[in-house]
Amino acid sequence: MTSTALRSRAWKLLEMVTTPLLPSDYLDLVSPLRAGADLRGRIEAVHPETGDAATIVIRPGRGWRGHTAGQYVRIGIDVDGVRLWRAYSLTSPTNRPDGRVTITVKAIPDGKVSNHLVRRAKPGTLIQLDQATGDFVLPQAKPAKVLYLTAGSGITPVMGMLRDTEFDDAVMIHSAPQPQDVIFRSELHDLVAAEKLRLTEVHTDIHGMLDIARLDELVPDWTERETWACGPAGLLDAAEKHWSEHGVPERLHTERFRPSIVATGDGGEVTFSTTGRTVDADGATPLLDVGEEAGVLMPSGCRMGICFGCVTPLKAGAVRDLRTGEITEAEPGVLIQTCVSAAAGPCDIER
């Protein structure tokens, strides 16, 4: 018998010993970060960055497969006893000797998770983790010239790249309301002093929003640069338009933290038929949130329409895709992404 076969036999036997629980339910009591456990992490430190941003140092469990600079990770953390999942960019270099990773979080108004992480999270807290993902990353071959166009917390994935890779010619335009709001400001200035980066800070409280037309004057050779842009939807929409108009859309890589919502529907009564719960939903709230509010266990992932971790059969009725306004009607086999779909009338979700 091979050793894997042996091991699976032994595991089967252990399961007989622990039924109806699993052996892992007991192992989790003593070693939640072990190899083979559900992926978790432990918060080891929280370092303030600005008045409303902090870097969270996390020791990931043994199952962590590492990340590529620019990627994000989903974390599940209990806030007031309720497990909430959010995605944050990784800001640590990929080869940190102590194996820790960091995320940097900016508290957004009314943001349950972000405020909790920035202001209340305690070292020692166990959190749930997913593997790192996302394709807002550098190509295999290092580009000769790069441009980073960032605003607010859009700096975080880019910081991950800057800490990871040294560039010969890197330019950054970063917007923030005031100088003290610039996350990683002193580290950025160190890079500038070491001549590893050219930086333009736009302080929007003083200068107003960055006008994309000013790009020619700030970075005359921008069309030759491989560009990574991350920030609010307005900035990214303007950038996408600008790059297309100049015939170089393939040079622009963007990362959105939230889906841009274009359309809301009528709402209606939503039935979660497997669990037998029925609630009224408006036309703007994603069905994922509606279900979670109603106590239904909803699968989820990125919560912004990209990972398909939330797909669920639509058994009856119609839903509206919040990003496109498109209506999907129930038919056998129809699956919807609950994180970006809202009720467009009464509907039945198989959960």
Next chain:
Amino acid sequence: MTAIDPTAHLTAEQIEELGRELDAIRDEVIASRGEKDAAYIRKVIGAQRKLELASRAVLLFSLFPPAWVIGTAGLSVAKIMDNMEIGHNILHGQWDWMRDPKIHSTTWEWDHVSPADQWKHSHNELHHTYTNVIGKDNDLGYGIMRVDEDQKWHPFHLGQPLWNFINACFFEYGIAAYDLELGKNLHKRRRNNPEFRARAKAVGRKIRKQVLKDYVVHPLLSGPSFLPTLAATFTANLVRNIWSHSVIMCGHFPEGVQVFERRSIKGETRGQWYLRQMMGSANISGSKAMHFMTGNLSHQIEHHLFPDLPSNRYAEVAVKVRALFEKYELEYVTGPLPKQVFSAWRKVVRLSLPNKKPKAPVIVPEREKELVAA
């Protein structure tokens, strides 16, 4: 036997007002659920697992009598915790709001031969909706006993003290059979119903796993202590069964608890539904430890009013609920465990015989809420 409706003095408006007051109590708890509650259930689950592990470890040496006694006691308590404060309450969805997939009514499985999903249907849906409605709520005597004068007597009932005792000893099997509605489904025609067969198979699978674990695997692991360990797990199961049976009997059987007619729940309002839960349930008084070991089903009245509120909050809710009973001049049936158990058993024995005198006419209150007092 008298047929006095103990709620006859309430007007329809008062009943709806009572409903609103109960809703307010519920909303208050829901709004304040949080970190402390989550920490509570996690702590209880962790403690249960450690206790079970430790007890099973001690039982490996159960050849030595002190080890046998300690291990058996520990395992009995662990099994009671698993079924009562943890399993029953999680399967009610009391902790679903935490959104933790490991502590959720749709994923939880317990140390019990009835599979969680079947139990949830018969208990959460049927029993909690139709509490104490004759012919609708099979918990009233589990289909094998007569627990109200109004139920027809049959010579079969002569044996019910014995049925009840056997049921207490093998309670988990009784529940599994009950969830399967075995009595009704064993008739020739129903036996072959594919849906019933699938459910029966699931029960069979669960029983096999549980029996294998308790009576084969763990005794084998104990080597020379095989037989003592087997006796220990058997004893722990027996203790757990008798304990949960007793607690559950106290919930609806003691004297003073009302039983309702099928017709009385037609068009029932929210207020009336609450009132039926109030009059159809009974509590057990006692210490904190007592409430814990009963899975807070000692607060049966509160549990029936709010089956999905976290169990650790029933104690504080009980104070407010009791005040409402007083305000509306209703009887809050409660008492210490021995008294309630005795009261329930006395009823089982009494009703094993036919009614003494002809049935008194049922008084139908004006608002047409027919209710039969025991």
